[in-house]
Amino acid sequence: MLSLRRLETKFIKGIGPTRAELLEKELGIRSAWDLLHHFPTSYVDRSRFYTIRDISATGGEMPHLQLRGRFVSFNVLGEGAKMRLVGLFSDGTATMDVVWFKSIRTIRNMYGPGRDYVLFGKPSSFNGRLQMTHPEVELPEKAEAASPMRGVYPLTERLRKRNIDSRFFHNVIDGLLRATTRRLVDPLPRSIVESQQLMPLDDAIRQLHSPTGASELQRARFRMKFEELFYIQTDMVARTRRRKGLAAGYAMPRVGHWFNTFYKECLPFELTGAQKRVIKEIRADIAGGRQMNRLVQGDVGSGKTLVALMSMLLAIDNGYQTCLMAPTEILATQHYHTIRELAAKIGLNVKLLTGSTRAGERAVIHEQLLDGSLHLLVGTHAVIEDTVEFRNLGFAVIDEQHRFGVAQRARLWKKSTIPPHVLVMTATPIPRTLAMTVYGDLDVSVIDELPPGRKPVETLLRYEKQRLKVYQGVYSQLRQGHQIYIVYPLIEENEKLALKSLEEGYENIRETFREYEVAFVHGRQKAAEKDYQMQRFVSGEAQILVATTVIEVGVNVPNATTMIIENAERFGLSQLHQLRGRVGRGADKSYCILMSKYEIAGETRKRLEIMTSSTDGFVIAEADMQMRGPGDIEGTMQSGMPFDLHIANLATDGQIIAAARRAAETLLDSDPSLSHPDNVLLAKTIREIASRSMDWSRIS
Numbered sequence: 001m002l003s004l005r006r007l008e009t010k011f012i013k014g015i016g017p018t019r020a021e022l023l024e025k026e027l028g029i030r031s032a033w034d035l036l037h038h039f040p041t042s043y044v045d046r047s048r049f050y051t052i053r054d055i056s057a058t059g060g061e062m063p064h065l066q067l068r069g070r071f072v073s074f075n076v077l078g079e080g081a082k083m084r085l086v087g088l089f090s091d092g093t094a095t096m097d098v099v100w101f102k103s104i105r106t107i108r109n110m111y112g113p114g115r116d117y118v119l120f121g122k123p124s125s126f127n128g129r130l131q132m133t134h135p136e137v138e139l140p141e142k143a144e145a146a147s148p149m150r151g152v153y154p155l156t157e158r159l160r161k162r163n164i165d166s167r168f169f170h171n172v173i174d175g176l177l178r179a180t181t182r183r184l185v186d187p188l189p190r191s192i193v194e195s196q197q198l199m200p201l202d203d204a205i206r207q208l209h210s211p212t213g214a215s216e217l218q219r220a221r222f223r224m225k226f227e228e229l230f231y232i233q234t235d236m237v238a239r240t241r242r243r244k245g246l247a248a249g250y251a252m253p254r255v256g257h258w259f260n261t262f263y264k265e266c267l268p269f270e271l272t273g274a275q276k277r278v279i280k281e282i283r284a285d286i287a288g289g290r291q292m293n294r295l296v297q298g299d300v301g302s303g304k305t306l307v308a309l310m311s312m313l314l315a316i317d318n319g320y321q322t323c324l325m326a327p328t329e330i331l332a333t334q335h336y337h338t339i340r341e342l343a344a345k346i347g348l349n350v351k352l353l354t355g356s357t358r359a360g361e362r363a364v365i366h367e368q369l370l371d372g373s374l375h376l377l378v379g380t381h382a383v384i385e386d387t388v389e390f391r392n393l394g395f396a397v398i399d400e401q402h403r404f405g406v407a408q409r410a411r412l413w414k415k416s417t418i419p420p421h422v423l424v425m426t427a428t429p430i431p432r433t434l435a436m437t438v439y440g441d442l443d444v445s446v447i448d449e450l451p452p453g454r455k456p457v458e459t460l461l462r463y464e465k466q467r468l469k470v471y472q473g474v475y476s477q478l479r480q481g482h483q484i485y486i487v488y489p490l491i492e493e494n495e496k497l498a499l500k501s502l503e504e505g506y507e508n509i510r511e512t513f514r515e516y517e518v519a520f521v522h523g524r525q526k527a528a529e530k531d532y533q534m535q536r537f538v539s540g541e542a543q544i545l546v547a548t549t550v551i552e553v554g555v556n557v558p559n560a561t562t563m564i565i566e567n568a569e570r571f572g573l574s575q576l577h578q579l580r581g582r583v584g585r586g587a588d589k590s591y592c593i594l595m596s597k598y599e600i601a602g603e604t605r606k607r608l609e610i611m612t613s614s615t616d617g618f619v620i621a622e623a624d625m626q627m628r629g630p631g632d633i634e635g636t637m638q639s640g641m642p643f644d645l646h647i648a649n650l651a652t653d654g655q656i657i658a659a660a661r662r663a664a665e666t667l668l669d670s671d672p673s674l675s676h677p678d679n680v681l682l683a684k685t686i687r688e689i690a691s692r693s694m695d696w697s698r699i700s
C-alpha cells in the first residue's frame with residue numbers, strides 16, 4: 001500500500017510526465033494511490049443501448065450513453081485549428097455526426113466503414129445536428145466482455161482537450177489494478193471492518209472502477225464513504241478527548257458580583273428553561289480548568305445574546321476580560337447597544353471596536369484592554385487584528401460562526417497564552433449529523449425553546465396579481481403603528497441589475513406609501529450610510545425598511561410585524577427562515593409574505609410550502625438539505641470546514657456519519673491512543689489527513 005502512495009503517476013503505464021503534470025494540476029492526483037481513489041461519479045448501464053432517434057426526440061441534451069451502429073463515411077472539414085474529422089454514424093434509426101478535433105489521421109484509419117461499433121459518450125446538438133465529440137469507440141465483443149457498468153469519471157475541460165477521458169482513467173486504473181498482485185492493505189482496523197460489515201478496501205476499489213453489479217457497487221460506495229467519514233470522526237473525537245483531558249484552560253469557578261447583580265437587578269424577564277440549561281452547561285464547562293469549545297445552536301429569537309452575556313459575566317466575575325465578535329458592523333453595533341442597555345445598571349465597561357472606530361476611541365480601547373479595565377469588547381473582525389492586545393482575555397464569543405473561519409478561531413487563541421474559552425453561537429440550524437461533522441470538535445448546546453408568548457409568524461405565499469391585497473394588509477399594520485420590512489434578493493451575478501430593481505422597488509414603495517417614512521439599506525452603501533438608514537428604522541423614525549439580505553441576521557425590531565420577501569423563490573430555505581426571524585419578535589401577531597411574480601409549481605413551490613407550513617428552523621434546514629443537497633449549506637460553511645470530502649455526501653449520508661461517529665467512539669474507548677498494532681495504520685492515515693488540513697487552518 002505504501003508503495004502505491006509513493007508510486008508517482010508519471011511512472012504508471014499509459015501516463016508519462018506530461019499527463020502526470022496535467023493530472024496533478026487539474027485534479028490533484030499525484031500518486032497511484034490518488035488515482036485509485038479517483039472514482040466515477042456515475043455509471044452507465046452497458047446492457048442498455050439508446051437509438052439515435054430516441055436521442056433526437058430529446059433535443060440531444062442527454063447524459064453519457066451507449067449507441068451501437070456503423071460509420072457510413074468520414075470527412076475532414078475545416079483548416080488549421082478548426083480542422084476536424086466528421087464521421088457519419090448510423091444505427092438504422094437515424095444518423096448523427098461523430099466529431100474528432102485531434103488524432104484525425106489515426107482515427108480515420110482505425111474505424112473502417114461496414115463494421116459494427118459501440119459508441120460511448122455524451123450527445124449534444126450543434127447547428128441543429130445531433131453530434132457526439134470524441135466518443136469512446138469499441139468493438140462490440142470487447143464492450144460485452146467488460147463490466148456491466150461503465151464509470152463516468154469527473155474531468156475538467158483541459159483534460160478533455162488533451163484526450164484524457166473516462167476511458168483513459170478506466171484503462172490506466174484497470175492496468176494498475178492488474179499489475180497490483182497483492183491485495184491493497186486496508187487502513188481500517190479489522191475490528192471496524194468486521195463490526196460494520198464493510199467490504200474490504202481492495203474489493204471496494206475494484207468494484208468502484210469496474211462494478212460487477214448494482215448491489216456490489218452500493219456496498220463498495222458505502223465502504224468508501226464510511227472510511228472517509230470514519231477518519232474525520234475519529235480525528236474529531238480524539239481531539240475533543242485530548243483537549244478535555246489535557247488542554248489547560250482558565251479555571252472560572254466563581255459566580256460573583258457581576259453575574260448575581262445582573263441576575264437580580266437587570267434581567268428584564270424570566271430566563272427560559274433552555275437558556276438556564278445552556279448557561280449551566282457553560283458554567284460547568286469553564287469551572288474546571290479545561291478549555292471550553294462550545295457551540296450554542298438556537299433558532300432565531302431564542303435569546304442567544306442573553307446567554308452569551310451571562311456567560312461573559314461569569315468570566316468577568318473571575319477576573320477575566322471577554323469579547324464578542326459579530327460578522328458585520330451592523331450586528332456588532334446592535335450587540336453593543338443591546339448589551340449596554342441590559343447591563344447599564346451594573347456599570348459594566350463595554351466598548352465597541354469596528355473598522356470605523358475613530359483613532360481616539362481606538363486608543364482608549366487599546367489602553368483599557370491592556371490595563372484590564374475594559375470588561376467586554378464587542379466588535380467585528382477588527383477584534384482579532386494583531387494590534388489588539390488584551391491583558392487577560394478569558395472568554396470569547398463568536399456570533400454566527402459560519403462567517404468566521406477556523407483560521408480566525410485559531411487567531412483568537414493566540415490572543416492569550418492559555419487559550420480562552422470559546423463560545424460559538426449560530427442561528428443557522430444545522431442538521432445534527434452535519435453539525436457532528438462540521439463542528440465535530442465542539443461540544444454542542446441547543447436552545448430549543450423560544451421565550452414565552454411568541455406567536456408563530458403566519459407565512460403566506462402570494463403572487464403578483466394579489467399585490468394590492470398584500471399592500472392593503474401592510475397599510476392596516478402601519479395604521480396600527482407597526483413597522484414593515486420589504487426584502488429584495490441580491491443577485492450576485494448581476495449586481496448592477498439587482499441594484500436597479502432594488503432602487504425601483506424603493507421608489508415604488510415610497511410612491512405607494514407616501515404618508516410613511518421609508519429607510520433603504522443595501523450592500524453597496526458605505527457603512528455610515530447603512531448605519532444611518534438602519535438606525536432610522538430601529539428608532540422607529542422610518543416605518544418601512546426596504547433592504548437586501550443585509551438584514552438577514554440579528555437585527556431586532558420587535559415592533560416590526562410584517563415582512564414581504566420579493567422574488568422569494570430565489571432564496572434558499574434557510575435564508576428565508578433567517579429573514580423571517582426578524583418579525584414575530586414582539587407581542588403582536590406577525591406576517592411573512594413570500595411574493596412570487598408567477599404562479600410557481602413543482603420543486604420551487606414545494607420548497608416555499610415548507611416555509612408556509614413550518615416555523616421550526618431544524619425542520620426547515622433538514623428539508624432544505626434533502627431538497628437541494630448539501631452544496632449550499634456547505635457553501636455557507638466552507639470557511640468553517642476543515643476538510644474536503646471526496647465521496648461522502650453530508651446531506652444524504654447522515655446515517656453513515658452517525659455510525660462512523662459511534663464506531664470512532666467505541667474504538668477510542670478501547671484504544672485511546674490508537675497504539676494497538678491493529679490500529680497503528682489508522683493512526684498514521686489520520687495524521688496524514690490531519691496534517692494536510694491543519695496547514696490550511698494555519699494560513700491566517
Ligand code: ADP
Pocket residue numbers: 269270271272275298299300301302303304305306427451452554556558585
Ligand atoms: P437570537 O437567539 O436570535 O440572537 P436574541 O438574543 O436577539 O435572539 O433575542 C431575541 C429577543 O428575545 C430579544 O428581544 C430578547 O430581549 C428577547 N428575549 C431573550 N430571552 C428572553 C426571555 N427569556 N424571555 C423573553 N424575551 C427574551
Ligand code: MG
Pocket residue numbers: 304305554
Ligand atoms: Mg443573535
